[in-house]
Amino acid sequence: MEGACAPRVRRRGAGAASRRGNDPVEASLRQPVFDPIRPWHERLQAAGGASLGHLNALADAAGLRTESGRPVRFVPPGAADAYYEVRVFESGCVETRPESLHDLFNALAWLAFPRTKARINAMHAERIPHERGRRGRLRDLLTLFDEGGAIVACADAELLAMLRGFRWKALFWGHRRRVLRSMRVSVLGHAVLEKALDPWPGITCKAIFVAPGADADAQAAAWLAQRSTxxxxxxxxxxxxFGYPGWLPGSERPEFYDDTRYFRRAYGNAG
Incomplete structure (x- = not known):
């Protein structure tokens, strides 16, 4: 397996934001936006920190696999190409820069949402050979969900109607107790998780809706499997x-939700 996962030529450089130390991660992961990945990060820290070896030990213990049946391994990156998702599907090798927070959050998302991540990868791998170098709209959806996705678990039809109607103040302020009681948001998008280390109201996820009480990961994977080409x-x-009650300082005041740069209205929606 190690041979199949060997790095290919060169290492990709990490951005400046990705070269920060782990201190901001430790402090920030206490925030509720990180709830799904926090247990895995705590296990990682208990094992000695965010090394590829420690990530792979967690992946092995969790039985992490692609839909092709390959054990998932986090490996050093090689040369980038258009067939990254195909290589992950065929080998199980997920290229991971040890110094990159972006890649760390991707690995943690694999651990926290294994079915969803495996489904995203399998759908990419299936479509790539048909696209002749240009990504199609289904893969645009997959990429947006992978990088910025969230799973909203809620059975309250009125709350969901407010969310779909961009009625943010009515939802997050006018019905905040119901939101806290009846709506759970689980963020899996690793780019959003990285941004959330320095949170601000404009951070937006691309969400799907699932039933509360059941396995959100399994439901999200099933939702993706039902998408047509x-x-x-x-x-x-x-x-x-970060309009969700309590997720950002300031959200305890009604005027927080009046800034339409962040809490935008739908076209034709007056409130």
Whole structure:
């Protein structure tokens, strides 16, 4: 397996934001936006920190696999190419820069949402050979969900109607107790998780909706499996996640939700 996962030529450089130390991660992961990945990060820290070896030990213990049946291994990156997702599907090797927070959050998302991540990868791998170098709309949806996705578990039809209607103040302020009681938001998008280390109201996820009480990961994977090749990113709902009550300082005041730069109205929606 090690041979199949060997790095290919060169290492990709990490961005400046990715070269930060782990201190901001430790402090920030106490925030609720990180709830799904926090247990895995705690296990990682208990094992000695975010090394590829420690990530792979967690992956082995969790039985992490692609839909092709390959054990998932986090490996040093090689040369980038258009067939990354195919290589992950065929080998199980997920290229991971040890110094990159972006890649760390991707690995933690694999651990926290294994079925969803494996489904995203399998759908990419299936479509790539048909696209002749240009990514189609289904893969646009998959990429947006992978990088910025959230799973909203809620059975309250009125709350969901407010969310779909971009009625953010009515939802997050006017019905905040119901939101706290009846709506759970689980963020899996690793790019959003990285951004959330320095949170601000404009951070927006692309969400799907599932039933509460059941396995959100399994439901999200099933939702993706039901998408046709004609699916588009419009099937994902934009949600300014830091409007969720208590997720950001300031959200305890009604005027927090009046800033339409972040809490935008739908076209034709007056409130």
């Amino acid at each position: 004609q699916a588009t990113p419009r099937e994902l709902a934009p949600v300014p996640i």
